[in-house]
Amino acid sequence: KIPEATIKRLSTYINCLERLQVEKHPVISSEMLGEYCQVSPAQIRKDLSYFGEFGVRGVGYDTKKLEAEIKEILGLNYNWPTTVVGVGKLGLALLNFTLFSQHGFSITAAFDNEPGKIGTELAGGIIIQPTSAIEDTVRDRGILIGVITTPADAAQKVADQLVAGGIQGLLNFAPTKVKVPEEITLRNVSITSELDNLAYLMTQKKKT
Amino acid sequence: KIPEATIKRLSTYINCLERLQVEKHPVISSEMLGEYCQVSPAQIRKDLSYFGEFGVRGVGYDTKKLEAEIKEILGLNYNWPTTVVGVGKLGLALLNFTLFSQHGFSITAAFDNEPGKIGTELAGGIIIQPTSAIEDTVRDRGILIGVITTPADAAQKVADQLVAGGIQGLLNFAPTKVKVPEEITLRNVSITSELDNLAYLMTQKKKT
Numbered sequence: 468k469i470p471e472a473t474i475k476r477l478s479t480y481i482n483c484l485e486r487l488q489v490e491k492h493p494v495i496s497s498e499m500l501g502e503y504c505q506v507s508p509a510q511i512r513k514d515l516s517y518f519g520e521f522g523v524r525g526v527g528y529d530t531k532k533l534e535a536e537i538k539e540i541l542g543l544n545y546n547w548p549t550t551v552v553g554v555g556k557l558g559l560a561l562l563n564f565t566l567f568s569q570h571g572f573s574i575t576a577a578f579d580n581e582p583g584k585i586g587t588e589l590a591g592g593i594i595i596q597p598t599s600a601i602e603d604t605v606r607d608r609g610i611l612i613g614v615i616t617t618p619a620d621a622a623q624k625v626a627d628q629l630v631a632g633g634i635q636g637l638l639n640f641a642p643t644k645v646k647v648p649e650e651i652t653l654r655n656v657s658i659t660s661e662l663d664n665l666a667y668l669m670t671q672k673k674k675t
Numbered sequence: 676k677i678p679e680a681t682i683k684r685l686s687t688y689i690n691c692l693e694r695l696q697v698e699k700h701p702v703i704s705s706e707m708l709g710e711y712c713q714v715s716p717a718q719i720r721k722d723l724s725y726f727g728e729f730g731v732r733g734v735g736y737d738t739k740k741l742e743a744e745i746k747e748i749l750g751l752n753y754n755w756p757t758t759v760v761g762v763g764k765l766g767l768a769l770l771n772f773t774l775f776s777q778h779g780f781s782i783t784a785a786f787d788n789e790p791g792k793i794g795t796e797l798a799g800g801i802i803i804q805p806t807s808a809i810e811d812t813v814r815d816r817g818i819l820i821g822v823i824t825t826p827a828d829a830a831q832k833v834a835d836q837l838v839a840g841g842i843q844g845l846l847n848f849a850p851t852k853v854k855v856p857e858e859i860t861l862r863n864v865s866i867t868s869e870l871d872n873l874a875y876l877m878t879q880k881k882k883t
C-alpha cells in the first residue's frame with residue numbers, strides 16, 4: 468500500500484513540472500525538481516520508486532514525460548466531471564480555482580438551497596441549481612465527484628442525494644462524518660489538521 | 676520520525692473525542708472511536724503507540740483524558756495567536772471557521788491590500804488592516820502563525836513581511852513556493868492534492 472503522503476507529494480510534483488516546462492527546462496535532475504518543490508531529492512526518488520523506473524541515471528528526467536507519467540499514476544489522464552454543493556465562501560473559492568481543471572477535474576454543476584443564490588451564473592457559465600436537482604443532474608451529466616461545502620447539518624442529506632445520482636467519489640469539507648455505501652470513495656478534508664500539523668512541527672523545533 | 680498522516684489523524688481524533696463527550700461517553704473503546712472517526716481501530720492503536728501507552732487494556736480510553744493527551748502531543752495546549760493575510764473568499768471562510776479556536780488557534784488580526792476592504796470589521800471584532808501594518812502588528816501582538824490566502828504573486832512579499840515581524844510558522848494556500856529562513860516552519864496546503872488523492876483511490880478501486 469502506497470502512503471497517502473506520497474500520493475499528495477506526487478500531486479505537487481505535477482505543478483512543479485509544469486512550471487519547469489514553462490521556464491524551458493526539458494530535462495531536470497531530482498535535485499532541481501527538489502528545489503522547485505521544496506522536497507528533498509531523496510524523497511522524490513523514493514516516492515517515484517513505488518511506481519517503477521523513471522528518468523535515465525546520470526542524465527535526469529524528461530520533464531514533460533515525467534509529468535505525463537505521474538498524471539497517469541494518479542489517474543489524472545481521464546476527465547473527472549465534478550460538482551460543488553454549497554456555494555458559500557469556501558465553495559466559491561474552490562469554484563474559482565483554475566488549478567483543478569489542469570489536473571483533469573472539470574466542475575460542471577453547482578448547487579445551493581438559498582433562494583437568493585439559485586439561478587446565479589458563475590465563472591465558466593455554471594448556473595447554481597437547487598439541491599432538489601442534484602440526483603437528476605449528476606445522473607444526466609455523468610458526474611463522478613461531489614465536493615461538499617455546506618454546513619455540517621446538511622452534509623449527510625447532500626451526500627445521499629449525490630450517491631443516489633451515481634457519484635463515485637466524495638470530498639467532504641463539512642466538519643462532520645458522512646456515511647456512504649462501501650463502493651463510494653470518501654475523503655474528509657480538514658484545514659484544521661493542517662494547522663495542527665504546523666503547531667506540532669513548531670513544537671518539535673522548539674524542543675531540538 | 677512520526678508520519679505526517681499520523682499527526683493529521685490525531686488531529687481528527689480530537690474532534691471525534693469532543694463529540695463523544697457531548698454525547699456522554701466518558702469511556703470508549705478503540706472500536707467506538709474508530710466508528711466515530713471513520714478510521715480502523717488498528718490504525719488508531721498504531722497512531723497512539725508512537726507516543727506511549729494510552730487507555731487501560733480491557734477497559735478502554737477515558738475520553739476527556741485522551742483528548743487532553745493528544746492536544747498535548749500536538750502542542751495544542753498552548754495558545755497560538757494567528758493572522759490571515761488576504762481576506763478574499765478562502766481567507767474569509769477560514770476566518771469564520773470556529774473549529775480553529777477549539778484547537779488553540781486564535782485569529783487576532785487580518786490584512787488585505789484592497790482599499791475597499793481595509794477598515795472592515797469581521798466576526799470577532801477583527802478589523803482588516805493594510806499589509807503595511809503586518810510587521811508592526813505581528814511584533815506587537817506576538818503573533819506566531821501566519822496564513823497566506825493572497826494571490827500567488829503576492830505570497831512571497833507577504834511571507835517576508837510576516838517573517839520580519841517575528842512569525843514562527845506559515846501556512847501557505849497560494850499555489851506558489853515561498854522561500855523562508857530555515858528556522859521558520861512552512862507548510863503548503865493544496866486542496867488540489869486532496870482531489871488528486873481521491874482520483875487515485877477511485878482509480879485503484881476500479882482496478883480491483
Ligand SMILES: NC(=O)c1ccc[n+]([C@@H]2O[C@H](COP(=O)([O-])OP(=O)(O)OC[C@H]3O[C@@H](n4cnc5c(N)ncnc54)[C@H](O)[C@@H]3O)[C@@H](O)[C@H]2O)c1
Nearest residue numbers: 553554555556557580581617618621641657658659768772
Ligand atoms: N474543513 C475545514 O477545515 C473547513 C474550513 C473552513 C470551513 N469549513 C466548513 O466548510 C463549510 C462551508 O464553509 P463556508 O465558510 O463556505 O460557509 P458558508 O456559510 O459561507 O457557505 C455555506 C453554503 O451552503 C449553503 N447551504 C446551506 N444549507 C444547505 C443545504 N441544505 N444544501 C445545500 N446548500 C446549503 C448556504 O446557502 C451557503 O451558500 C462549513 O461546513 C464549514 O464548517 C471547513
Ligand SMILES: NC(=O)c1ccc[n+]([C@@H]2O[C@H](COP(=O)([O-])OP(=O)(O)OC[C@H]3O[C@@H](n4cnc5c(N)ncnc54)[C@H](O)[C@@H]3O)[C@@H](O)[C@H]2O)c1
Nearest residue numbers: 560564761762763764765788789825826829849865866867
Ligand atoms: N491551495 C488550494 O488548493 C487553493 C484552493 C483555492 C484557492 N487557492 C488560492 O488561495 C488564494 C486565495 O483564493 P481566493 O479564492 O480567496 O481569492 P480571492 O481573490 O477571493 O482573495 C484574494 C484576496 O487577497 C487580497 N490581496 C491581493 N493582493 C494582495 C496583497 N499584495 N497583499 C494582501 N492581500 C492581497 C485581495 O484583495 C483578496 O481579498 C489564491 O492564491 C488561490 O489561488 C488555493
